[in-house]
Amino acid sequence: MFAQASLIALLSGSAFAGTTIWSGSFNPFPNVSVFDEWSWADEVGTYQWYIHGTEPTSHYLALSPSYKNPADTAEVNGLMATIDSTAEWNSDMERTELIPQTTQNLGVGNLFYHFSLSTDPTGLNAPDSTLEHQILFFESHFTEIKYGVAPNPTDLQWMVSSQFQWGTPLVPGTWYNFAYDIDFTAQTVGLWFSTGGSPLTKVENNVAAPTSTNSEDFHVGVLRIVNTPAPENWYISGVYIENGPITTAIGSGNSTGSSSSASSSSSATSVTSTTPTTTISTPSSTPTATVPEYAQCGGTGYTGPTACASPFTCTAISPPYYYQVSRKLTRNLLNIEFES
Structure with a gap:
């Protein structure tokens, strides 16, 4: 038994x-x-x-x-x-x-x-x-x-x-x-x-x-x-x-499920959520979407948008594999504008 x-x-x-x-x-x-x-x-x-x-x-x-x-x-x-x-x-x-x-x-x-x-x-x-x-x-x-x-x-x-x-x-x-x-x-x-x-x-x-x-x-x-x-x-x-479903245990690899009985530290402070009012459309639905600063905008296998938010430019970081939205600085030797 x-x-x-x-x-x-x-x-x-x-x-x-x-x-x-x-x-x-x-x-x-x-x-x-x-x-x-x-x-x-x-x-x-x-x-x-x-x-x-x-x-x-x-x-x-x-x-x-x-x-x-x-x-x-x-x-x-x-x-x-x-x-x-x-x-x-x-x-x-x-x-x-x-x-x-x-x-x-x-x-x-x-x-x-x-x-x-x-x-x-x-x-x-x-x-x-x-x-x-x-x-x-x-x-x-x-x-x-x-x-x-x-x-x-x-x-x-x-x-x-x-x-x-x-x-x-x-x-x-x-x-x-x-x-x-x-x-x-x-x-x-x-x-x-x-x-x-x-x-x-x-x-x-x-x-x-x-x-x-x-x-x-x-x-x-x-x-x-x-x-x-x-x-x-x-x-x-x-x-x-x-x-899913999520593993909630730390380190053992065994899950305790999503039981509400598990508690977090008392030092954690939760603040009322605020739903973002601005979203970026996915490349498949809006090909002309602008990409924010620090986001990927080009490179090998990349299929997302390449138009950069003002005043930034699509910069070659590890060409031809990776391009990122950043300020255009002439002192950066990798600053090559990506042609979409």
Whole structure:
């Protein structure tokens, strides 16, 4: 009887778990030099690695058990992503970012984009709340975490198309677990959240958003808008993408389902959602749509709009593979206007 009950419990628990369609685990990387094995000529491994400064990879990336959520038992190491004045990439922006390398379609149906964030518990190389940060974002910025922006610069804030939806104070050493709940069919996005080892709960219902991805424009890293010498370290772990239903457990790979009994940290502050009033039409329905700053506007395999919002231009970042909307700066040697 006990064995039968255990089997039923196991089956009922696993029924809630989604299927991982892309794993961003850092377990395949014994050291950061492995990231350098990827190139446009040899697209190997889990991640594309080209958005960074001129220093060696070890200057911007580090792997250690200290950089992962301790509750994430599936991970051996977490990643520390560093930005500083040497991380200048594409004008004055400092960027250290990884992008999925995959042939899997990461933009269809209802998918959950999971990741965990933290900073050094001692406050070493802490983020500057006076500067805008864009964290774990899509190229079109339809969903992202921001820091150093209104209305609460010292909070991690979930934004949808640059509109504030929800936030929680950033406390050094605290692990923040997120899952973007993206319905690419309905064109909506919601947010699941917890801290430490607590199961994810849905803190914000889905709102309208111009959801789209070419499956290689999810930026696992940090962008700091203004160049400044002060270094910052961000810890990242638990990165994976699954189809529904969502896995709410942190690290074990077993789901607790979407039970309302799971609670998030008391430090989280939920603010009434504001549905964005402006959306960008999908390329298939509105080919003449304008692309906002920092979004992709061209490159190999890209089928979206190429007309840039004023006063920006479509700039070659890694031609012929990737073009992005940015200000046209003559000092940027890669600033070549893309001909649509």
